[in-house]
Amino acid sequence: METFIQQILNGLVMGSMYALIALGYTMVYGVLNLINFAHGDVLMIGAMVGLTILHLLESAFPGLPGGVQLALAIVGAIPVTMLVNIVIERVAYRRLRNAPRLAPLITAIGVSILLKTFAMMIWGRSPLPFPQLLSSEPIMIGGAVISQTQVLLIVLAVVCMFALALLVEKTRIGRAMRAVAENPRVAGLMGVDSNRVIVTTFALGAALAAVAGVMWGANYASIQFETGTLPGMKAFCAAVLGGIGNIYGAMIGGIVLGIIESLGAGYIGDLTGGFLGSQYQDIFAFVVLILVLTVRPSGIMGERVADRA
Amino acid sequence: MALLTFDTAHKPRQSYASMAVLLVVMLIFPFVASQFGNSWVRIIDMALLYIMLALGLNIVVGFAGLLDLGYIAFFAVGAYLTGLLASPQFAALLESAVNYSPVLGDALVALFGESIRTEGIHLSVWFIVPLAGLVAALFGALLGAPTLKLRGDYLAIVTLGFGEIIRIFMNNLNDPINFTNGPQGINLIDPIRIFGVSLAGEAGSRATVFVGGFGIPSVNAYYFLFLLLCIVTIFMTSRLQHSRLGRAWVAIREDEIAAKAMGINTRNVKLLAFSMGASFGGVAGAMFAAFQGFVSPESFSLTESIAVLAMVVLGGIGHIPGVVMGGVLLAALPEVLRHVVEPAQQALFGKVVIEAEVLRQLLYGLAMVLIMLNRPAGLWPSPIKEDRPLAATDKDEKEEEAVA
Amino acid sequence: MNELILNIAGVNKRFGGLQALTEVGIKIAKGQIVGLIGPNGAGKTTFFNVITGLYQPDTGTFELDGKPYSPSAPHKVARAGIARTFQNIRLFGEMTALENVMVGRHVRTHQGVFGAIFRHKAARQEEAAIRARAQELLDFVGIGQFGNRTARYLSYGDQRRLEIARALATDPRLLALDEPAAGMNATEKLALRELLVKIKNAGITILLIEHDVKLMMGLCDRISVLEYGKLIAEGLPAEIQKNQAVIDAYLGGAH
Numbered sequence: 020m021e022t023f024i025q026q027i028l029n030g031l032v033m034g035s036m037y038a039l040i041a042l043g044y045t046m047v048y049g050v051l052n053l054i055n056f057a058h059g060d061v062l063m064i065g066a067m068v069g070l071t072i073l074h075l076l077e078s079a080f081p082g083l084p085g086g087v088q089l090a091l092a093i094v095g096a097i098p099v100t101m102l103v104n105i106v107i108e109r110v111a112y113r114r115l116r117n118a119p120r121l122a123p124l125i126t127a128i129g130v131s132i133l134l135k136t137f138a139m140m141i142w143g144r145s146p147l148p149f150p151q152l153l154s155s156e157p158i159m160i161g162g163a164v165i166s167q168t169q170v171l172l173i174v175l176a177v178v179c180m181f182a183l184a185l186l187v188e189k190t191r192i193g194r195a196m197r198a199v200a201e202n203p204r205v206a207g208l209m210g211v212d213s214n215r216v217i218v219t220t221f222a223l224g225a226a227l228a229a230v231a232g233v234m235w236g237a238n239y240a241s242i243q244f245e246t247g248t249l250p251g252m253k254a255f256c257a258a259v260l261g262g263i264g265n266i267y268g269a270m271i272g273g274i275v276l277g278i279i280e281s282l283g284a285g286y287i288g289d290l291t292g293g294f295l296g297s298q299y300q301d302i303f304a305f306v307v308l309i310l311v312l313t314v315r316p317s318g319i320m321g322e323r324v325a326d327r328a
Numbered sequence: 329m330a331l332l333t334f335d336t337a338h339k340p341r342q343s344y345a346s347m348a349v350l351l352v353v354m355l356i357f358p359f360v361a362s363q364f365g366n367s368w369v370r371i372i373d374m375a376l377l378y379i380m381l382a383l384g385l386n387i388v389v390g391f392a393g394l395l396d397l398g399y400i401a402f403f404a405v406g407a408y409l410t411g412l413l414a415s416p417q418f419a420a421l422l423e424s425a426v427n428y429s430p431v432l433g434d435a436l437v438a439l440f441g442e443s444i445r446t447e448g449i450h451l452s453v454w455f456i457v458p459l460a461g462l463v464a465a466l467f468g469a470l471l472g473a474p475t476l477k478l479r480g481d482y483l484a485i486v487t488l489g490f491g492e493i494i495r496i497f498m499n500n501l502n503d504p505i506n507f508t509n510g511p512q513g514i515n516l517i518d519p520i521r522i523f524g525v526s527l528a529g530e531a532g533s534r535a536t537v538f539v540g541g542f543g544i545p546s547v548n549a550y551y552f553l554f555l556l557l558c559i560v561t562i563f564m565t566s567r568l569q570h571s572r573l574g575r576a577w578v579a580i581r582e583d584e585i586a587a588k589a590m591g592i593n594t595r596n597v598k599l600l601a602f603s604m605g606a607s608f609g610g611v612a613g614a615m616f617a618a619f620q621g622f623v624s625p626e627s628f629s630l631t632e633s634i635a636v637l638a639m640v641v642l643g644g645i646g647h648i649p650g651v652v653m654g655g656v657l658l659a660a661l662p663e664v665l666r667h668v669v670e671p672a673q674q675a676l677f678g679k680v681v682i683e684a685e686v687l688r689q690l691l692y693g694l695a696m697v698l699i700m701l702n703r704p705a706g707l708w709p710s711p712i713k714e715d716r717p718l719a720a721t722d723k724d725e726k727e728e729e730a731v732a
Numbered sequence: 733m734n735e736l737i738l739n740i741a742g743v744n745k746r747f748g749g750l751q752a753l754t755e756v757g758i759k760i761a762k763g764q765i766v767g768l769i770g771p772n773g774a775g776k777t778t779f780f781n782v783i784t785g786l787y788q789p790d791t792g793t794f795e796l797d798g799k800p801y802s803p804s805a806p807h808k809v810a811r812a813g814i815a816r817t818f819q820n821i822r823l824f825g826e827m828t829a830l831e832n833v834m835v836g837r838h839v840r841t842h843q844g845v846f847g848a849i850f851r852h853k854a855a856r857q858e859e860a861a862i863r864a865r866a867q868e869l870l871d872f873v874g875i876g877q878f879g880n881r882t883a884r885y886l887s888y889g890d891q892r893r894l895e896i897a898r899a900l901a902t903d904p905r906l907l908a909l910d911e912p913a914a915g916m917n918a919t920e921k922l923a924l925r926e927l928l929v930k931i932k933n934a935g936i937t938i939l940l941i942e943h944d945v946k947l948m949m950g951l952c953d954r955i956s957v958l959e960y961g962k963l964i965a966e967g968l969p970a971e972i973q974k975n976q977a978v979i980d981a982y983l984g985g986a987h
Binding site: 564568587604 | 824
């Protein structure tokens with residue numbers, strides 16, 4: 020039973036990470052119908068910038084409490100990732116808004132490669148250690164362990180989701196985002212500056228990626244220029260699972276995927292008679308994606324979209 | 329591109345002349361390049377394989393318009409199949425199979441003979457290559473089947489997922505039964521033997537192949553084989569393009585609903601696109617395994633899928649000469665960079681400011697972004713079939729869109 | 733007297749909360765031109781989409797040329813013998829006009845991978861036949877000289893003709909046209925009318941959705957009228973013109 024709870028907890032932690040990343044994907048897809056392939060790499064940039072800030076704090080203000088350092092790292096990383104995303108949107112994506120699907124996708128892949136290369140040039144190719152900031156004293160829940168960092172991650176994910184949901188539903192800019200997501204042309208006719216909305220969406224997504232990136236470093240103690248790629252893809256699968264374009268969906272999809280991965284890795288050995296083991300963990304996200312798109316493409320929270328001929 | 333043209337429909341004489349010129353250049357190349365060592369020919373050998381891949385992917389992405397981000401999986405299937413059936417690997421597999429299930433082990437020995445216990449299976453190239461093509465085609469249909477109702481971005485991510493799944497399997501399928509030997513990959517793969525002559529040269533010949541008294545380096549021998557295969561691939565894909573099937577693919581790409589309404593069974597036609605494209609990948613994979621002598625999961629990652637996709641898209645999507653050009657540029661460029669740029673930086677700055685590897689990634693990313701922004705159809709797209717000035721058409725188009 | 737080419741009855745189609753079609757049916761005799769009219773949103777295109785397999789009906793019986801057919805998939809419907817055009821022209825924009833029509837021949841031909849690669853005698857002959865027939869059809873609809881032009885660059889009226897030629901290439905028993913005259917001026921409509929009569933004289937039955945009442949009255953042998961997904965009238969053009977329910981529907985009388 021203990022293992023089971025541990026696996027659920029692990030799944031919750033990983034799922035919160037996916038949820039944070041998925042929120043960024045889902046928002047951008049909502050307004051632009053574009054999978055921002057480079058989103059995972061923005062996360063990596065956030066992590067790298069956060070690490071740099073931590074190093075600066077170490078040398079300039081040694082002895083700061085870990086929590087403060089972490090907060091500053093996040094707060095410092097956010098403007099950088101926002102800037103990166105805004106530049107990307109302006110330079111690479113804006114002109115291709117009405118282009119057939121292939122061009123924006125290839126461009127996004129190109130942007131992803133560029134981000135990784137810049138990170139390689141600035142921070143080198145080897146993995147970089149992320150310092151231990153919060154106490155490593157484990158918290159016991161029903162026989163299973165969870166660290167302070169992990170609890171913080173879950174809390175942050177939930178807070179961000181609610182904050183975003185509040186923004187989208189109650190504020191003017193949120194209404195504008197929903198309008199552009201539904202029908203950009205008509206929204207424009209109603210006086211909504213869709214460029215401003217899209218830039219805002221990208222900026223918000225970047226902020227979430229920064230949070231996710233720094234927390235990734237804090238949780239896994241090591242980051243590298245390739246850190247963002249796989250989690251990014253899995254988070255997209257989570258967004259689809261939850262219902263692409265839906266904020267609650269991103270959260271739910273993230274958590275569910277995290278738990279599936281965790282339980283799956285734990286029990287796959289038993290299920291397949293020893294043929295497959297936990298090293299196959301990474302395939303779950305994609306298997307889930309394929310199943311969702313085959314069986315229920317609108318995802319858990321999504322609405323059915325009719326296809327007019 | 330005014331000098332070289334391959335538009336056989338409209339400019340037949342010029343096209344065939346261009347092809348002849350190119351062929352002569354290609355035939356002479358290895359003898360010239362050999363003066364500078366083996367490495368240049370080796371680079372082109374790999375480039376030829378990648379061109380085959382790009383041409384295969386061109387069927388899926390270029391003709392049928394299906395975004396496939398996991399194409400390298402078929403390359404992997406062909407390569408690993410060869411690794412399994414033309415190296416000592418099968419012995420290792422057998423050993424693990426016997427451990428797992430003695431019955432299975434005995435059955436395999438009964439099928440293939442006692443020697444496989446120690447030496448593995450060593451089938452000839454004439455058997456393996458068609459088999460690789462067939463098995464890859466089967467995988468193509470399998471991986472394509474769930475994607476038939478998906479569009480654009482979703483199709484891309486699902487195919488990406490499949491590519492990743494295959495890679496993860498290749499990386500881990502060594503336990504309990506050792507199919508792929510995990511991250512270490514499969515070694516000692518047989519080189520290609522044609523009419524008793526091994527293209528890697530006999531032991532002690534320093535990789536020289538002797539054909540009727542003449543000795544040519546092994547890389548040159550492979551060069552001619554791969555060149556032949558490339559030409560065959562170009563021929564086949566070109567014939568497919570200008571046929572009833574090719575038209576059906578383009579119809580699906582242009583408007584799937586209209587294609588269905590005109591009686592095209594889009595499910596089957598799409599599966600055919602995946603299968604045919606995959607089969608070329610499988611054959612190229614078999615060649616790769618034999619040429620390199622070993623395969624490991626590193627050669628079959630998302631990076632490679634993206635590289636092949638870039639060759640198709642940046643070269644000239646759907647346009648065979650463009651795709652070939654894309655293949656040459658993107659496969660040969662990194663090597664050229666390595667040989668030229670680092671020494672140049674050394675000479676200019678006294679040290680290497682940007683490594684060749686980093687520079688290559690940088691150029692890749694920039695190329696993708698810049699070319700999609702400025703020439704989304706690729707550097708060398710299909711010539712427009714138009715017999716009146718284009719000036720008037722943009723305006724007409726917009727008016728039509730407003731009305732329709 | 734004339735045998736029925738198309739016999740459809742009892743079609744119901746619901747989209748979520750909207751009942752798009754209620755007990756709609758149609759009977760078309762061989763060699764006729766039958767019109768389907770009605771205010772916007774009446775369900776005309778929806779009905780088209782149902783009978784050609786794009787939408788799945790909730791109920792309905794479908795008979796083509798006396799034999800039941802299942803409108804489960806568009807390509808099967810095309811194979812059975814119904815070809816259609818679309819309200820918003822759906823050509824294969826990047827192909828030439830000739831190639832567009834050649835695609836129409838797909839359903840009646842069968843060369844596959846082997847024929848494509850090896851081009852043996854049978855394959856070459858089939859390909860030549862496809863090309864010849866396509867050119868014939870382009871000539872038939874009046875755009876024979878534009879065979880090599882990319883479809884995207886044809887004029888609007890020529891694109892409409894091309895779509896008809898492509899549909900004819902499938903050797904249909906019934907040609908279903910969705911607003912073929914939309915966006916045309918008077919001269920173009922006259923030319924279209926002539927073309928449709930020419931097609932009728934070639935022995936092909938036509939089902940036509942249109943808004944131009946004058947065009948319909950002069951062209952159609954019978955007319956059905958839809959409103960809010962229900963059939964409100966059916967008969968000779970002269971009868972339809974005087975039908976009170978039809979007049980109300982168009983002029984919003986009783987609402």
